[in-house]
Amino acid sequence: MRIAVAGGTGQAGAAAVAAARERGHEVVVLARSAGVDLVRGTGVAAALEGVEVVVDASGVQGKDDPTAFHEAVTRSLTTEGQRAGVRHVVVLSIVGCDRVHGFALYAGKVAQERATARGGIPFTIARATQFHEFSRQVFGFAKAGPVHFAPSGRLQPVAVREVGARLVDLAEAAPVGGRAADFAGPREESLRTMVRAYAKAAGERGVVLPLRVPGGLGRAQRDGSLLPGPDAVRGAQTFSEWIAALPAKA
Numbered sequence: 001m002r003i004a005v006a007g008g009t010g011q012a013g014a015a016a017v018a019a020a021r022e023r024g025h026e027v028v029v030l031a032r033s034a035g036v037d038l039v040r041g042t043g044v045a046a047a048l049e050g051v052e053v054v055v056d057a058s059g060v061q062g063k064d065d066p067t068a069f070h071e072a073v074t075r076s077l078t079t080e081g082q083r084a085g086v087r088h089v090v091v092l093s094i095v096g097c098d099r100v101h102g103f104a105l106y107a108g109k110v111a112q113e114r115a116t117a118r119g120g121i122p123f124t125i126a127r128a129t130q131f132h133e134f135s136r137q138v139f140g141f142a143k144a145g146p147v148h149f150a151p152s153g154r155l156q157p158v159a160v161r162e163v164g165a166r167l168v169d170l171a172e173a174a175p176v177g178g179r180a181a182d183f184a185g186p187r188e189e190s191l192r193t194m195v196r197a198y199a200k201a202a203g204e205r206g207v208v209l210p211l212r213v214p215g216g217l218g219r220a221q222r223d224g225s226l227l228p229g230p231d232a233v234r235g236a237q238t239f240s241e242w243i244a245a246l247p248a249k250a
């Protein structure tokens with residue numbers, strides 16, 4: 001079938017593109033670097049011609065407001081999708097995003113889920129936990145000069161390759177009309193331990209200090225709000241296996 005992947009050049013989107021191609025689907029990538037701007041709405045109509053299912057793995061970049069971003073992207077996908085005869089939209093969201101208060105990125109995911117439900121095309125919300133790569137992202141942005149910070153938190157990270165396959169599984173199935181089961185990694189991990197393990201495995205030399213993140217995000221990370229529900233579907237690759245497969249920094 002012809003599947004369009006919004007954000008098909010990103011971490012999760014590229015994994016979905018690879019999984020869909022492996023299964024013999026015809027894939028259209030919707031990303032600015034592929035000539036399609038989903039916020040401005042340019043190139044969308046032509047790209048969606050003949051598309052049956054859209055997977056939305058787009059993500060806000062830079063300082064753009066996440067709610068405005070996801071509402072604009074969803075509007076483009078559903079408006080042009082209806083015209084093109086798209087019969088199913090699968091949206092990648094985040095486990096527990098509606099349990100975090102006062103954090104713009106998660107408010108944006110809630111807005112994206114709601115906009116999709118109102119968009120007029122049968123849909124599936126596919127919530128996943130943080131990817132193993134989240135440890136690298138936190139190591140990269142939680143820093144001051146040479147000092148890095150490892151926040152406390154309870155996560156159940158998942159392999160992004162498996163998230164891509166999960167998105168294609170859902171794209172091949174009938175629309176759920178709501179949320180599919182959460183998708184998570186095989187076991188709970190400590191965010192602090194994850195960041196330290198990433199720094200060590202990657203040969204990073206900076207000091208890593210513990211950090212207690214204030215506000216709604218820090219609270220949600222610590223109190224388990226970002227953990228999956230008991231009926232979650234679990235991926236196979238553990239965080240330790242992901243770490244073991246990392247190339248060491250020269």
Ligand SMILES: NC(=O)c1ccc[n+]([C@@H]2O[C@H](COP(=O)([O-])OP(=O)(O)OC[C@H]3O[C@@H](n4cnc5c(N)ncnc54)[C@H](OP(=O)(O)O)[C@@H]3O)[C@@H](O)[C@H]2O)c1
Pocket residue numbers: 006007008009010011012013030031032033034036037038039040057058059060061092093094095109128129130131134
């Ligand atoms: N990272 C995690 O741990 C995690 C976990 C669960 C869910 N999620 C959610 O999953 C989604 C994907 O995450 P990710 O980490 O894979 O994102 P990512 O690597 O940052 O990729 C974002 C994608 O969105 C595209 N994009 C950005 N602005 C666009 C625009 N105006 N028009 C068209 N495409 C645009 C980018 O391509 P161009 O730059 O070429 O436009 C890129 O392909 C996000 O919404 C995120 O919240 C992330």
